Amino acid sequence: MSRYLLSPDKHYCYHLTSLGIHYTEKDMIPDVAYQVVRGLAWVGVVVCIIAVFILGPLAFVGAGGFALMSFGMTNFSPKIDKYCILISERTVVFDLENDGVLSFAIPEKGAYAYYGDIFTNTLYQKQELLSTLCSLFPSIEFVKIKRLKEQYKHPIYQQEEEKTAE
Structure with a gap:
């Protein structure tokens, strides 16, 4: 019971490159x-x-x-899913305060069409990631938010709604 209540469900392995973030996701089943x-x-x-x-x-x-x-089931093995978050000059990074979550969105492709979330274990790891992102991608926008839903108040999401209304 403690394995399912106290341990994480997924294991993430991130690789930061000059094009973006590539990561794998694996279920935490022994x-x-x-x-x-x-x-x-x-x-x-x-x-x-x-x-x-x-x-x-x-x-x-x-x-x-x-x-x-x-x-x-003779070849039953863990499934490892591969994902990537591409980063351009117009990427907006939403930094959730007091949590290890970073949310990425790109306005020119539509906020709902291209986004991604990164989960870190500690706030220190998140700060290291943010400093590395700042050095690799100096033109991206960083926005601090208190709750994850606050990112939808950002102007990139409002532009998308105005385009669909027209």
Whole structure:
């Protein structure tokens, strides 16, 4: 119970480049769980093959779902998703005060069409990231906000609403 209540759900690995931020996202499920599932899948495969030799193809009528599931789960492994946040000169970075969240938006592509959030573990890591971003991209705009919803009051979001109203 403490694993699901106190531990994070996802593991993020960030790479800051001159074009933007590339990161991977992986579920925080222990590797032992994947090994157990793969072991049970191989046991299921063996049981299904033995059942076919004893009962013939009719064995797949009752246990067909388990057989197909077992064959599919023999290569069960964690899924790692890859994402990127491209940064241009017109990027706006919303800095959430007293939290480790940075939100990125680019006005020329539409605020809803292109945005991304970065999560840091500590405020110190966020400050290091902000200083690195300032040095790599001196022309981007940094906006401090108290709540994440306040970013929608920024003029880039208002421009988008005016364009859709016309």
